[in-house]
Every structure is written in structure tokens, then in C-alpha cells.
Amino acid sequence: MAVKSNFAAGEILTASNVNTYLTNGGLVYITEGTATNTSAADVNSVFSTTYDNYRIVLQTVARSTLQYCRFQLRTAGAVTATNYASASKWWNLTLGNNVFQDNDQNTTVMTGGPSGDQSLNRWSIWTFDLSNPNKAQQTGMTGSGTGVRRDDNWYSWISGGVQYDNTQFTGIRFLPNGGTFDIKYTIYGYRQA
Amino acid sequence: MAINTSWEIKIGSVASPTDFTSRVMSMNISQSVDVNVLGQGVCQITLLNKDGALTPGGGGTYSSTDWFAQGVFVAALTNTGGANTTTQVFHGVVTDFDLADDGVFSTVTITAVDGLTIAGRTTGFPYPTSGPITYSTAMVLTLSNSTYLKFPRLGQSAGAGGYSNLGDGDTDISITTTTFASAADLLQSGLVPSANDVAWPTVIEIVSGSITGYIVSALPVYNSRNVANTDNIEFAPQGSVTGTKLPFDNNTFRQSFNNQTLISTAIIDGLAAGTTEQTANSTAINTYGSRTVAFTSTFSETDTKSANMATKLVNRYGTSRFTPTEMQLSATLVKTRAADTAHSKWYNLLSITNGLWQRVTVTWTGSGAASQTAYCVVKGRTINVTPDDTLVTLSLGNWADNHSFILDTDQLDTDRLG
Numbered sequence: 001m002a003v004k005s006n007f008a009a010g011e012i013l014t015a016s017n018v019n020t021y022l023t024n025g026g027l028v029y030i031t032e033g034t035a036t037n038t039s040a041a042d043v044n045s046v047f048s049t050t051y052d053n054y055r056i057v058l059q060t061v062a063r064s065t066l067q068y069c070r071f072q073l074r075t076a077g078a079v080t081a082t083n084y085a086s087a088s089k090w091w092n093l094t095l096g097n098n099v100f101q102d103n104d105q106n107t108t109v110m111t112g113g114p115s116g117d118q119s120l121n122r123w124s125i126w127t128f129d130l131s132n133p134n135k136a137q138q139t140g141m142t143g144s145g146t147g148v149r150r151d152d153n154w155y156s157w158i159s160g161g162v163q164y165d166n167t168q169f170t171g172i173r174f175l176p177n178g179g180t181f182d183i184k185y186t187i188y189g190y191r192q193a
Numbered sequence: 194m195a196i197n198t199s200w201e202i203k204i205g206s207v208a209s210p211t212d213f214t215s216r217v218m219s220m221n222i223s224q225s226v227d228v229n230v231l232g233q234g235v236c237q238i239t240l241l242n243k244d245g246a247l248t249p250g251g252g253g254t255y256s257s258t259d260w261f262a263q264g265v266f267v268a269a270l271t272n273t274g275g276a277n278t279t280t281q282v283f284h285g286v287v288t289d290f291d292l293a294d295d296g297v298f299s300t301v302t303i304t305a306v307d308g309l310t311i312a313g314r315t316t317g318f319p320y321p322t323s324g325p326i327t328y329s330t331a332m333v334l335t336l337s338n339s340t341y342l343k344f345p346r347l348g349q350s351a352g353a354g355g356y357s358n359l360g361d362g363d364t365d366i367s368i369t370t371t372t373f374a375s376a377a378d379l380l381q382s383g384l385v386p387s388a389n390d391v392a393w394p395t396v397i398e399i400v401s402g403s404i405t406g407y408i409v410s411a412l413p414v415y416n417s418r419n420v421a422n423t424d425n426i427e428f429a430p431q432g433s434v435t436g437t438k439l440p441f442d443n444n445t446f447r448q449s450f451n452n453q454t455l456i457s458t459a460i461i462d463g464l465a466a467g468t469t470e471q472t473a474n475s476t477a478i479n480t481y482g483s484r485t486v487a488f489t490s491t492f493s494e495t496d497t498k499s500a501n502m503a504t505k506l507v508n509r510y511g512t513s514r515f516t517p518t519e520m521q522l523s524a525t526l527v528k529t530r531a532a533d534t535a536h537s538k539w540y541n542l543l544s545i546t547n548g549l550w551q552r553v554t555v556t557w558t559g560s561g562a563a564s565q566t567a568y569c570v571v572k573g574r575t576i577n578v579t580p581d582d583t584l585v586t587l588s589l590g591n592w593a594d595n596h597s598f599i600l601d602t603d604q605l606d607t608d609r610l611g
């Protein structure tokens with residue numbers, strides 16, 4: 001993000017500076033929303049030609065069983081549930097286990113880490129970037145998060161993945177790996193020149 | 194105590210001018226500045242000549258003086274009971290000498306204009322080089338070019354101009370070797386509009402090399418003073434002056450619409466860039482009719498910059514406003530109404546460098562109306578000095594239209610970006 005670090009009192013603000021440092025830099029808020037006790041929360045019309053890359057912040061609380069944070073990409077009419085290659089690696093914060101563990105490798109969804117458990121009053125946050133979801137090329141994902149599983153252990157994770165289709169996706173579906181969860185999401189676009 | 198004001202008028206060489214203050218019967222100074230034009234200054238001084246000392250060929254002390262080779266140096270002396278603060282108010286070169294003598298009583302009226310006006314008369318000025326250059330560098334090269342720009346030497350071995358940027362603005366331009374009709378034409382048609390400069394001649398002083406330097410102060414591109422050169426001045430009606438505020442005469446306060454200076458279409462062309470760029474504000478044209486300004490011999494670097502400049506002019510000067518245009522104060526009013534803490538505001542207002550294109554805030558209450566506060570910029574002034582008093586009349590422009598947004602000072606949705 002382009003940031004002019006030395007704006008100072010008394011300095012003259014020019015249109016050129018605004019164009020250089022504000023218009024062409026930073027994240028642009030697109031939308032946010034919540035869903036309660038859902039097994040599939042669809043968000044449509046968020047990816048467009050305006051931005052190439054996106055930042056998504058997802059907070060989850062699982063209502064039942066062991067849940068993972070996941071998503072699938074959507075076009076106007078349907079969810080795509082094939083041709084993913086994604087995985088996450090976790091380490092256990094509660095037990096001080098610094099060894100990465102392979103978890104939740106998947107080909108039908110993009111996957112993150114464990115959702116916080118409502119019964120334990122726990123939460124999770126997963127922040128990830130998407131590259132080119134609305135371009136006719138493959139979509140990439142990279143992110144990281146922290147959350148607690150039903151075993152009351154805290155985990156952090158890193159996640160990555162790709163969707164191989166050259167589809168111009170316009171939306172996203174957030175879903176657990178079973179059961180339901182409560183979510184809050186915020187979606188930003190990476191501002192570009 | 195109170196703020197006292199007196200004057201010091203010297204005429205002669207730049208190194209050692211003679212103090213003529215005791216002969217001065219009256220003095221009138223007129224100075225003006227604006228965007229895209231070179232500022233000018235004129236001073237007219239009436240000197241007592243009852244002793245015939247100034248009469249050419251009269252046998253007096255100055256009977257053989259070459260008046261048109263002399264500089265005029267006017268300073269204000271102000272104090273609050275202690276030592277004087279000396280502030281330069283006008284510097285120029287004598288251009289007229291008018292003797293009135295009926296055999297019993299005699300006066301001499303000397304007229305002086307700023308040095309740039311005289312040097313600008315140099316004809317056939319081709320720019321000595323071409324290509325991309327910063328605007329400020331081009332101004333320095335032009336003003337200091339003694340081959341073409343002939344400044345009176347005022348007793349030194351040479352005279353040359355200097356450029357002093359009081360703001361932070363500058364821009365790249367592209368110059369050509371086009372021959373202009375005069376140096377003034379080069380500056381006025383070619384250079385100054387290339388950076389939307391607010392430039393005006395200020396002091397004449399001995400500079401490096403022991404030559405006579407004619408300083409041109411300026412605010413290119415953004416038309417805003419930087420922090421070091423800013424001294425915002427607040428005015429209050431003469432009955433309610435406190436702190437650092439200065440009083441003004443309620444009876445002389447004038448407001449008017451600015452429709453005479455609206456710009457609805459701007460046409461800009463760079464001699465090197467090539468294409469004429471035009472921006473029009475259709476809303477303003479449909480409402481007020483077309484009011485076009487054209488600068489078609491500039492050194493704008495690119496067509497894109499020309500287009501941006503046209504857009505800037507139309508955006509800045511396309512709004513009809515009812516705004517303060519004139520106000521007057523006097524040395525007596527300052528002495529009787531202003532606190533000592535306003536001393537620096539007073540002498541900065543009188544200063545030729547600090548007093549022009551400075552922001553002033555005016556608060557007043559019209560008949561039957563609520564109190565209003567207006568932000569203005571000083572675009573000109575006349576200073577009338579008589580033995581009785583000093584009257585300063587300020588010409589004001591709208592602040593929002595005539596500067597660039599200053600962080601931590603200005604108002605969003607009101608003031609403009611540069």
C-alpha cells in the first residue's frame with residue numbers, strides 16, 4: 001500500500017499527492033455481513049473487474065461438532081465444488097507444540113483452520129487474500145488464522161490453495177465441514193491504479 | 194503602550210541611499226499580485242523643495258543628480274515603546290520626476306516602479322536554451338540573464354534578478370528557444386502561466402558578487418506559502434479588537450460578487466507540448482455565459498499537464514461568490530485599538546514580502562445579520578502616507594479559490610486541492 005509517511009501540519013495537500021498516495025493505495029471496503037447457525041453463507045457480486053486481488057477477514061463460531069473454516073467460489077448461478085487444491089498446516093498453541101501438522105487437505109473447497117467453539121465460548125479469525133477471482137485464470141489463496149477446536153486447544157494455522165478453473169468468479173460461499181456455524185465476514189479490494 | 198508607526202524613505206544607490214524622510218510631504222504606494230500575472234508596484238512621493246535643493250540646475254545639493262539612475266527604498270519603522278522594527282515596504286527605481294515651482298514654493302513628485310517592470314522592457318528575448326527544466330530553475334536563469342534582462346545597476350557593477358520561492362511548489366516544464374517580444378512577454382506569456390505562479394518584485398539589495406539584486410518572490414503551482422513564510426492575520430471591527438488581531442475601519446469594508454473574474458473555459462497550450470488543451474465548465478457557462486481565459490504560449494511540459502492546468506483554473510475560478518473585496522485600516526487605528534501583541538501582524542502586513550498573498554481572516558456583523566467570518570487573501574494594497582496618518586487599503590480575494598489545501602488548517606469541502 002502506497003503511504004506518504006510525512007504528511008505534516010501546514011503542508012500543502014495537492015491533487016497529485018491524493019492521486020499518488022490515497023487513490024492508488026490501500027484496501028477498499030466492499031462489503032461485510034453476518035450469518036447465524038448456517039451451513040452455507042453465500043455472498044454474491046463482490047468480485048469484479050475493479051480489483052484484481054481481495055482481502056477477506058472471516059470470524060467464526062461453530063455451533064456443533066468439530067468445524068473447519070472453509071469456502072468455495074461462486075459464479076452468479078452456482079457454487080464451484082471441484083478442482084481445488086488446498087491445505088492448511090497448524091500448530092498447537094495450548095500445548096506449546098511447535099511442530100506443524102498437516103490438516104484438512106481438500107480438493108472440493110478452500111480450507112483454513114478450526115472454527116471457535118460456541119459451547120466453549122471460543123472464536124476464530126481467518127484472514128486470507130484471493131488473487132484474480134474475477135479474471136479468466138486460476139484463483140489463488142493464501143492466509144493465516146487462529147482458532148480453537150472442540151478439544152479446547154488453541155491453534156494457529158497457515159493456509160494456501162488454488163482453484164484451477166479459468167472461471168471469472170463473482171461470489172463466495174463460506175461453509176463449515178459439517179453442522180453449522182455463526183460467521184462475520186468483511187471483504188476488501190486491493191486498490192490499484 | 195501602543196504600536197507606533199513612522200516611515201523611512203531613502204533615494205539613491207543601493208549601497209548608500211540618502212535619507213529623504215524629512216522632505217516627504219506625502220507618499221502613495223500601490224502594489225498588486227494575482228495568479229498567472231506578474232505583480233507590480235508603484236510609489237509616488239512628494240518631496241518638499243522650498244530650498245531648491247532638488248531643482249535640476251538650481252545649484253542645490255541635488256541639482257545634478259541623475260534621478261533616473263536612483264533607487265527608492267521605503268521602510269516602515271514600528272515599535273511598541275522600544276527599538277524600531279524596520280520593515281521594507283517598497284523598493285523600486287525612479288521613472289518620473291515632476292517639479293512644481295511657482296517661485297515661492299516648490300515640490301518634487303518622484304514616481305518609482307518596481308525594477309522588474311523596467312527590466313521587462315528589454316526587447317527580443319529568446320530563451321537561451323531548450324528542453325525540460327524545473328520552473329524555478331527557469332525563472333532563476335531568466336531573471337539572472339544579464340545579456341537580455343537589463344536591470345538598473347543602482348551604483349553597483351551589475352544588476353540581476355533573483356527568484357525566491359515562498360512556498361513549496363515547483364513543476365517540470367519544457368522550454369523552447371522562441372523569441373518573445375520582450376522580457377516581460379517571456380515572463381508573462383511563457384513562464385509565469387506555466388506554473389500558475391503568483392510572482393511579484395519585492396526587495397532590491399546587494400547580493401553575492403556585490404551586484405544589485407532584484408528579488409522576485411513567488412508562490413508557484415500551489416499558490417500557498419509554506420509554514421516558514423506564513424503569518425495568518427486576523428481582523429476585527431475597530432470596536433472589538435483583542436490579542437493579535439488588527440482593527441479595520443467598519444465604514445470602508447466592502448463586499449461584492451466575484452463574477453467579473455469567473456473562469457468557465459480555460460485554454461492552455463505549451464510551445465513544446467504542442468496540443469491546445471481546453472476545459473470547460475458547462476454548468477457555469479449555461480448559468481453565467483462563457484468566460485474564457487487562454488494561455489497559449491506557455492512552457493507546459495506535456496499536453497496532459499496543459500489539460501490539468503486548464504481543469505485547475507476552471508475548477509478554482511468557476512464558482513460565483515459574495516466575498517470581501519476591500520478593507521481599510523490606519524496607523525492611528527492600529528495605535529489606538531490594537532494590543533502590543535499585534536505588533537508583528539502589523540509590520541508583516543506592511544512588508545512587501547510578507548504582506549501580499551497572505552491569508553487574512555475577517556470577522557464582522559452586518560446590519561441585522563449574524564456575525565460572519567471570511568477567509569481572504571491579500572491581492573493588493575495601497576498605502577497612503579501623510580503627515581497626519583497612514584492609510585492602508587487592502588484588496589482581497591477569496592481564500593478558498595486562491596490557495597491549496599493546507600493540512601491541519603483548512604476546511605474539508607471548502608478549500609481546494611492544489
